[in-house]
Amino acid sequence: MSGRTYTLTLTEQQAGELQEACELLARIKIGQINHAIERLPGYHDQRDWDRVHATRHEIQRLATSLMPEMTRRRDDGIAWDLYQVIRHRLAWDRALDAGTIQPGEQRKWPEMMGVSYDEPLAMSGLPLATIKETDQ
Structure with a gap:
């Protein structure tokens, strides 16, 4: 550079x-995907929290599998x-x-x-x- x-x-x-x-x-x-998800517009307006939590878990799982080098x-x-x-x-x-x-x-x-x-x-x-x- x-x-x-x-x-x-x-x-x-x-x-x-x-x-x-x-x-x-x-x-x-660094893998703190949940923080980003919580900032999405309308996130806190959700009423179906089971779906929200399941989706967050799936996104975190995908991120971890796609980016194993996080934090390194x-x-x-x-x-x-x-x-x-x-x-x-x-x-x-x-x-x-x-x-x-x-x-x-x-x-x-x-x-x-x-x-x-x-x-x-x-x-x-x-x-x-x-x-x-x-x-x-």
Whole structure:
């Protein structure tokens, strides 16, 4: 691979969508298919839970048989890295918007307890992506 880097400009809503997509991709790649299924539109509106659970079980079985290498490839951490970086930025921006912290302040406990406020940890072995607010 080349050493190229890219800049992508997103709205907050687009960043949130990309965060969710990266989380789902990362979870699918490590075999957490149930998490992805639960995010399908209308999933929680189902009334036939026996059918839902049977279908989830079958999808998990198929994924396990088709992807026996799940969790063994180091490059599968790229989507998780991206998810963490975006999640972290959006969480801190929400804290700023809510007045929980002021610019430059450190994390406030217990108001900022969630893992979203934790510094991202690289899982892929690659440098973490960067995300910053643009000047408008």
